[in-house]
Amino acid sequence: MAEARKTLAATTLGQARAMDGAGRLARSLRSLGPQADLKAAAIGAVVLLRERLGRRARVPARPVIDRTPPNRLVFLVERYLPNRTGVALTVLMLLGSAGLGIVKGGHVDDFMAALSDTRNALANSAGFRITAVAINGRKQLSQDEVLAIGGVNGRSSLLFLDAATVRGKLKANPWIADATILKLYPGQLQIDIVERTAFALWQQDGRLSVISEDGAVLEPYVSRRFVT
Numbered sequence: 001m002a003e004a005r006k007t008l009a010a011t012t013l014g015q016a017r018a019m020d021g022a023g024r025l026a027r028s029l030r031s032l033g034p035q036a037d038l039k040a041a042a043i044g045a046v047v048l049l050r051e052r053l054g055r056r057a058r059v060p061a062r063p064v065i066d067r068t069p070p071n072r073l074v075f076l077v078e079r080y081l082p083n084r085t086g087v088a089l090t091v092l093m094l095l096g097s098a099g100l101g102i103v104k105g106g107h108v109d110d111f112m113a114a115l116s117d118t119r120n121a122l123a124n125s126a127g128f129r130i131t132a133v134a135i136n137g138r139k140q141l142s143q144d145e146v147l148a149i150g151g152v153n154g155r156s157s158l159l160f161l162d163a164a165t166v167r168g169k170l171k172a173n174p175w176i177a178d179a180t181i182l183k184l185y186p187g188q189l190q191i192d193i194v195e196r197t198a199f200a201l202w203q204q205d206g207r208l209s210v211i212s213e214d215g216a217v218l219e220p221y222v223s224r225r226f227v228t
Contacts, residue, residue: 116160123157130158131187139195140175146191149173150181158183166191174218 123129130152135143147153150166163181170179175195182190196212201222203209210219 117155119160120155120157123159124155126159127186128157128159129187130156130161130189132189134188134190135193136191137193137195140198141173141193141195146170146193149176150179150191152189158185158187158189161189174212174216 133143133147133152135146138146141149149172150170152161152166161183163183166181167179170176170191170193176193177196178194180192182192184190196214196216196218198210198218199213200211201208202211202217207220208222209217210222211217
């Protein structure tokens with residue numbers, strides 16, 4: 001009987017040593033460690049995958065817009081015309097409308113004068129202002145009269161002064177037989193004129209006028225300087 005009690009006691013003690021404090025069998029942590037890490041990693045991957053799939057499922061789908069096909073003409077215009085063509089066409093349309101209004105309103109001369117003054121102002125600011133004028137050959141006409149006949153004023157610039165136009169205006173005056181215009185940049189203008197000479201007084205329809213040797217009427221009246 002005593003032998004049986006000792007054997008039972010030894011067996012109980014051994015089982016007690018094999019159990020841990022919570023009543024479970026103690027196993028080697030060294031042998032279970034890698035398996036536990038792999039299992040935890042697999043569980044974590046499954047959880048992350050579920051979260052991502054859940055987020056994608058919650059994202060609302062973009063509405064699909066049913067676009068009707070554009071007109072063929074519009075399609076060709078958008079495809080073959082270069083960029084900003086519409087802007088250029090709009091600007092041209094506005095300029096055309098403005099030009100039509102100027103023509104119909106009878107403001108062409110005013111518009112051209114304003115345009116000429118603008119470009120002359122730009123040229124004058126760039127250093128092409130007429131600063132010196134020399135007029136040779138004048139006898140009957142003063143310097144101011146010659147400049148006024150030629151259309152040269154204080155706003156004129158040497159850069160945009162048309163010598164042929166000035167010469168034509170001067171020759172249109174009966175006193176000037178010929179004229180030569182010379183532009184000396186940056187700001188000198190030389191005008192050489194050949195005046196007609198008063199030759200006789202001509203009476204027609206009871207009116208006296210001064211004529212030159214070639215019969216051109218120099219003045220449709222007789223000024224005081226030709227009376228004596």
